[in-house]
Each structure stands twice: as structure tokens, then as C-alpha cells.
Amino acid sequence: MSNDHLLGHLPPGHALSPHWQFSGMPAITRALTEYRQDDLWEADTRSLPAPLANLRRRARAFAENHIAPLAHELDLAAHLPPGQCSPKVQKLLSLAGREGWMSYFLPAPLGSMDWRAARYPAIWQCALVVEEFSRACGGLMLLLSAHHLGCMPLLLSGDASLIRRLMLPVYRQCQRGDPHLMAFAITEPGAGSDAEEGHGAECYKPGVVARRQEGGWVLNGRKCYISGGDLARSLTVFAALDGEGMESWTCFYVNTDSPGFKVTRTELKMGMRASGAAELEFNDVFIPDQNVVGGLRKGWAINRATLNASRIPVGAMAVGFARAATEKAIAFARDYQVGGKALIHYQDVQQTLASMTAETRALRSLIHTEASRAWRPRQLTASICKFHATDHAQNVVEMAMDLMADHGPAHATGIEKIFRDVRLTRIFEGTNQINRQAVIEDWQPSLLPLNNPNWQPAGV
Numbered sequence: 102m103s104n105d106h107l108l109g110h111l112p113p114g115h116a117l118s119p120h121w122q123f124s125g126m127p128a129i130t131r132a133l134t135e136y137r138q139d140d141l142w143e144a145d146t147r148s149l150p151a152p153l154a155n156l157r158r159r160a161r162a163f164a165e166n167h168i169a170p171l172a173h174e175l176d177l178a179a180h181l182p183p184g185q186c187s188p189k190v191q192k193l194l195s196l197a198g199r200e201g202w203m204s205y206f207l208p209a210p211l212g213s214m215d216w217r218a219a220r221y222p223a224i225w226q227c228a229l230v231v232e233e234f235s236r237a238c239g240g241l242m243l244l245l246s247a248h249h250l251g252c253m254p255l256l257l258s259g260d261a262s263l264i265r266r267l268m269l270p271v272y273r274q275c276q277r278g279d280p281h282l283m284a285f286a287i288t289e290p291g292a293g294s295d296a297e298e299g300h301g302a303e304c305y306k307p308g309v310v311a312r313r314q315e316g317g318w319v320l321n322g323r324k325c326y327i328s329g330g331d332l333a334r335s336l337t338v339f340a341a342l343d344g345e346g347m348e349s350w351t352c353f354y355v356n357t358d359s360p361g362f363k364v365t366r367t368e369l370k371m372g373m374r375a376s377g378a379a380e381l382e383f384n385d386v387f388i389p390d391q392n393v394v395g396g397l398r399k400g401w402a403i404n405r406a407t408l409n410a411s412r413i414p415v416g417a418m419a420v421g422f423a424r425a426a427t428e429k430a431i432a433f434a435r436d437y438q439v440g441g442k443a444l445i446h447y448q449d450v451q452q453t454l455a456s457m458t459a460e461t462r463a464l465r466s467l468i469h470t471e472a473s474r475a476w477r478p479r480q481l482t483a484s485i486c487k488f489h490a491t492d493h494a495q496n497v498v499e500m501a502m503d504l505m506a507d508h509g510p511a512h513a514t515g516i517e518k519i520f521r522d523v524r525l526t527r528i529f530e531g532t533n534q535i536n537r538q539a540v541i542e543d544w545q546p547s548l549l550p551l552n553n554p555n556w557q558p559a560g561v
Contacts, residue, residue: 108446141462152218153229160230163200164237167193172238175375176518183331183364183379190375193241194282198275202230203248203282206256212272224410225472228417232465235421236428239522240375242418247328247376251283253407254337254352258395267354267392271335284333286324286355286381287404293326294535299542302401307341309383311351317389320353323365323382328529330379331367333357338383339400350400354392361386372521408530409478415530416468416486419494422523423461426501429515430454433505444504453504460497464490481543488533491526498523 106112113120119136126134142161146154171189178187186194197203201213206223208214218226227249234242255268274281289308294301309322320340330336335356342349355362361384367377395403431454434444444450468490471482498520502509509516527533541548547559 107451108442109448109451141458145465149229150221152215153221153226156215156218156226157229157233160202160233163197163202164233167196168234168237168241171241171375173512173515173518175238175240177512178374180367180369183367183377186332190241190244191280194244194280195278197245198280199278201276202245203275203280204272205230206249206252207268207272211269213276222472222475224413224475224478225469227414228468228472231414231417232421232424232468235418235522236425238375239418239422239519239525240373242421243328243373243376243525244332246414246418247284248282248333250285250407250411251329251333251335251337253285253410254394254403255354257403257406257410258352260395263354263394267335281335282329282333284327284330284336284379285407286327286330286336286338288324288326290323290325290380294532298531298535298538300538302347305347307347307350309338309340310343311340311353311388312343314387317387318353318393320355320361320383320386320388323380325380326368326378326529327381328376328378330381331364331377336381337394339404342397347401349398350404351397352394352400352403353388354394355383355386355388359386359388370525372518372523372525405480409480409483410475412483412487412530412536413468413472413475413478415526416464416490417472419490419523419526420461420465420468422519422526423457423464423494423497426498426516426519426523427454427457427461429519430457430501430504433508433514437508450504453500457497457500460493464493479543481540484531484536484539484543487530488527488536491523492533495520495523495527 105114111118123131123134123136146157149157171193175187175190181187194203204212205214205226206212208216208219214223214226227246231242231246234245252268252271255264258264271281271283291308292301292305307322309320309324311318311320318340320338322340324330324338327333327336335354338353338355339350340353341347342351357364363382363384365380365382367379370378394400431445434450434454437444439447445454468486471478471486475483498516501516502520505514505516508514511517530536531539544559550556
């Protein structure tokens with residue numbers, strides 16, 4: 102069997118193949134069209150602005166050299182008690198901090214962002230990094246990425262003194278190889294989506310409450326499913342003021358060594374197992390006035406702005422999973438033999454791989470389009486990126502499992518792990534149903550008023 106072409110396709114040198122014909126066309130023709138065999142990742146990377154292409158190459162190298170080798174081991178590792186950390190994870194966190202992967206939302210010397218990249222939205226840079234990390238391991242990607250989610254309210258507070266006093270020390274500790282993880286704490290045992298959608302929040306009785314005390318506030322209550330909360334040294338915690346509803350939500354910066362704070366447990370999860378989902382308890386935890394983030398009763402707006410900033414990178418996580426599944430399916434199809442020939446020679450397999458590639462690249466195009474202009478991320482577009490990319494990425498992963506048949510559920514193939522990991526992206530940062538509602542909420546001015554004879558259809 103020839104190695105220079107697939108069954109059902111012509112070899113590059115055949116008289117009817119465009120490969121050699123295009124190379125002989127006039128220069129102007131070759132400038133306007135192209136027919137070539139190329140690595141798609143390399144082609145996409147070359148199309149990026151140079152600072153972002155460099156960032157993407159660095160992220161891929163770090164992921165392949167330091168994240169991927171730990172992925173299967175940590176996925177199968179025993180469930181550790183709250184606060185305990187594998188020495189290998191600790192080493193990875195230290196290395197990630199020194200190489201700048203935990204401080205890249207601010208340019209040097211404040212953070213580790215390359216000044217040349219500062220011309221482009223930090224969310225775009227985050228999306229590039231997150232895709233590479235999730236391709237290597239969903240759990241370790243989440244462990245590193247949830248840290249930025251915890252930092253985001255400090256950035257969005259707009260308070261330069263707060264950023265200098267609280268956030269810069271976090272970044273500098275990370276850069277020294279002493280990882281100071283932060284976590285974002287909104288979800289409560291009695292409310293998941295109510296913390297992410299106004300209509301539900303209006304009816305919800307807050308579970309974590311801040312009571313006024315001389316010089317500050319005392320927090321009481323519980324938060325749950327907090328990514329990285331078990332290892333975090335500090336938190337951005339959202340609490341209602343005593344006697345008031347969710348409209349009083351306020352963000353507080355909490356050190357986890359504060360008296361009264363406790364990590365009660367971490368969940369034994371289906372996917373992204375290398376990152377803990379913690380339940381946190383606050384028993385008269387004192388927060389000084391100077392650690393109120395963004396002002397009293399500003400927490401709801403800061404929370405929603407944080408979610409708008411983070412939902413595009415969640416879409417990028419999904420792209421990484423779809424890409425990993427597609428690459429593993431291609432490798433399997435090239436190696437596995439049926440009827441005396443590799444699966445890749447069967448036309449129905451080729452059709453499936455083409456569909457998976459198209460879906461993955463379409464999702465990446467959506468994410469890059471919205472991320473590239475996300476200086477001020479809009480709820481509508483951020484939510485579309487989140488639910489559309491994560492829903493379709495799971496479809497791609499399922500196509501890979503179908504292609505592998507009995508081999509798909511086997512842990513050794515890696516698809517089974519990706520299947521478990523990708524499912525979480527449809528839940529956190531607001532379920533995909535809530536994100537669809539967020540689109541309509543944002544779009545209300547274009548949908549109202551009703552029964553207006555002068556109303557024109559909203560542009561899509």
C-alpha cells in the first residue's frame with residue numbers, strides 16, 4: 102500500500118492533483134490562491150501578531166513539557182484531604198509562577214505580560230494560553246487558570262492602591278517560585294446559578310453574610326465548588342450585607358490564614374480532577390475595611406464583569422479539548438488496522454475527521470474574533486462564546502469516542518479523560534442554559550418594547 106496518499110485520493114504528483122499545478126502558476130495567481138499541505142497549528146500561529154504567536158508557542162512548549170506528562174497520573178491519583186498537595190503539583194505551580202503563567206494579566210514590571218503584547222486584550226492572551234493548557238490536561242489547566250479568576254475582581258475594582266497593595270505581592274510571590282494561589286468564591290450551597298443571573302438572585306436569600314464590626318466586617322456562611330479554594334492563600338469572596346439582599350453583594354479580599362476560615366472538604370469529581378473544588382466555611386472571619394474590593398454594594402457588578410471576562414477563556418478551554426480529541430482520533434485512525442488497512446483509509450473515517458477539524462477550527466475562530474476585541478467584554482458575546490464552544494466541543498469529543506469504538510472508553514487512549522473534563526465547561530461560569538439567558542438579558546433593548554408598530558427586527 103502506497104505511503105504517499107490515502108485510498109480514495111490522488112498522490113501529490115498525479116496529473117490531476119492541484120499540488121504541482123499550483124506551483125507553476127503565475128506569481129499573481131499564487132498570491133491570490135493556495136493549495137498546500139501544512140500544519141494547521143503552525144499556520145494559525147503564524148497568522149497571529151508576533152507577540153501573541155510567541156506567547157502561543159511558549160504556552161504549547163510549557164504544556165507539552167510540564168503539564169502533559171503529569172495528566173494521567175494526577176487524574177488517577179487518590180483523592181487528597183483538603184489542603185494537601187502532591188509534590189509534583191507543587192513543583193509545577195512553582196515552575197509556572199517563575200515562568201510567568203500566574204501573573205500575565207499585567208505588563209512587566211507589575212506582572213509578566215510582554216509589553217509588546219500589551220497592545221492586545223489580555224483576554225485574548227488568556228484564551229491562547231488556556232487552549233494550550235487544556236489540550237494537555239483539563240485539571241492542571243483549571244488549577245492554573247482559576248488563580249486568574251480569583252485575581253480578576255481586584256483588577257476590575259479599578260482601585261490602583263488596592264491592586265498595588267494586594268495583587269502585586271501575589272504576582273511577585275508567584276514570580277519568585279512561591280505560588281500564591283487566589284480563588285474566586287461566589288457559589289453557595291443554596292444557590293448555583295442564582296449567583297450568576299439577576300432574576301434568580303432577586304429571589305435568593307444570601308448564604309454568606311457580612312456583619313459590620315468596628316474597623317471592618319465579619320463574614321459568616323459557606324461557599325462551595327470553589328475551584329482551587331483548597332490550595333488558595335487568598336480569596337475574593339462575595340457576601341451580602343447583614344439584613345440586605347443580593348443587591349448589597351460586596352466583594353472582600355480574604356486571607357485563608359484568617360481565624361475562623363476553614364476548608365471543610367473537596368469534591369470527588371468526574372473530571373478536571375487535578376484541580377480541587379472546595380467547600381469553604383466562614384465563622385466570624387474578620388475583614389478590615391481596607392480589604393473591601395471596589396466599594397460596598399458593588400459586588401454584583403464586579404461579579405458579572407468578572408464572568409464576562411472569564412467566559413471567553415472558558416470557550417477557549419473547550420477548543421483545547423476539541424483539538425486534543427481530534428488529534429488523538431487522527432493518531433488512532435493512522436495506527437489502528439481494520440480489514441488489513443489503517444482506519445484513516447476508510448472514507449467514513451475521513452468524513453468524521455474532516456467534521457471534527459471543521460468544528461474545532463470554527464470554534465477557535467469564534468473565540469479569537471471575540472477575544473481580539475475584548476478590551477471591554479460584553480455579556481452577550483462572552484456568553485455566546487461560552488455556551489456555543491463548550492456544547493460543540495463536547496460533540497467533537499463524542500465523535501472521537503465513536504470513531505474509536507470500544508477503545509474510546511479506555512483510559513489509556515486519553516479520550517475518556519477529555520470526555521469527563523469537557524463536561525465541566527458546560528457547567529461552571531454559569532450553566533449553558535444560564536448563559537443563553539444572559540444573551541437575552543443583554544439584548545433586551547433590541548427586543549423591546551413589545552407591541553410597538555414602529556419596531557424593526559433586531560440586527561443579528
